Amino acid sequence: MKNQFNITPEKLKGPFNLHLTICSGQTSQPPWKEDNGYFQELVLVEGKPCLVKIRQEDVDLEGKLNIIYESPEEIHEKNIEAKVQEIFGLNDDLNQLYNFLNEDPNLAPAIDFCQGLRLFKAHNPFECVISSISSANCSIIRWTRSIQDIKLKWGDAYKFSSGKHYSFPSPNVLGAVPEHEMEEIQRSEDDLPENFVFENNLQSCGVGYRAKYIIQAAKMVQNEINLDKLVKMKYEKAFDSILDIPGVGPKVADCILLYGFGKGEAFPTDVWINRIISHLYFKGENKKPSEVRAFGRENFEVYAGYVQLYLFHYARNSGLLNKLKV
DNA sequence: TTCCAGGTAGTCG
DNA sequence: CGACTACCTGGA
Secondary structure, three states, X not given: OEEEXXXXXXXXXXXXXXXXXXXXXXXXXXXOEEEOOEEEEEEEEOOEEEEEEEEEOOOOOOOOEEEEEEOOOOOOHHHHHHHHHHHOOOOOOHHHHHHHHHOOOOOOOHHHHOOOOOOOOOOOHHHHHHHHHHHOOOOHHHHHHHHHHHHHHHXXXXXXXXXXXXXXXXXXXHOOOOOOHHHHHHHOOOXXXXXXXXXXXXXXXXXXXXXXXXXXXXXXXXXXXXXXXXXXXXXHHXXXXXXXXXXXXXXXXXXXXXXHOOOOOOOOOOHHHHXXXXXXXXXXXXXXXXXXXXXXXXXXXXXXXXXXXXXXXHHHHHOHHHHHOO
């Protein structure tokens, strides 16, 4: 089946900038691939593979969204629309957010730099767990490449009119993958050609020492951690339980809760947010990440996730970030 | 070529 | 608990 629908701007509360939302480097998933004016990604809807292509007519935020979808199976269009709304934060009330930001002189300047920027939620919570672990102590460009690589090597391939697309592997598949080249060689048959290249192992995806965390995390999600239950848990309880996953500390946990489970009160505190908050609210006095996280949660409450997103984007584009480099 | 960024885990007091 | 360091890789 292949069809399309539109979402008009009147349906949204406040502005929306599709390009900005996808390309602002948020830590939930790699940006969707751009092709022919559309951003596209293979997404599961009703548990069925669905290629979703989305485009915003006119970049001035007034244009409607056009969504084309394609699937080998029958899917209710309503569910595809709901998925798109969820992924791009289209149900978030940005007018309300801007009212909140305007009350704080430190936050108000961010609005102009971030018009229409929304939280880019993960379409696959397990992928979000793994990409958040991969992102720790790592550049955006590197973990993004790693996630693409993992999909290519172990995801399921689906053919569409525009070509092949790969899903993110399930926890049981990823949990059974060789950690590094050594393990792959040990597991392989011994009648391989002399020059055989061993690259079906996690470390060959550029994840470095995080490979063992990723495999253990996959096994935990398969056996003892129920992601569906996490969504329904209160923020604090969910935070504590995912800290048990190897490779997940406070920052990664907050990324998972914010982007993977829609907990808007999470305040992921990386070095940049730490510096920005220290600069804006503590006269540059170097605060500890745990203090900054607590400060963000107390002061920004349900908007904490958005404040983090807006502050980082604002700092990067206003030149503040460069000033804060040591 | 070496140096460095970037969160977490592990160790030591 | 706090302070400190090793970890892997790619880019400067």
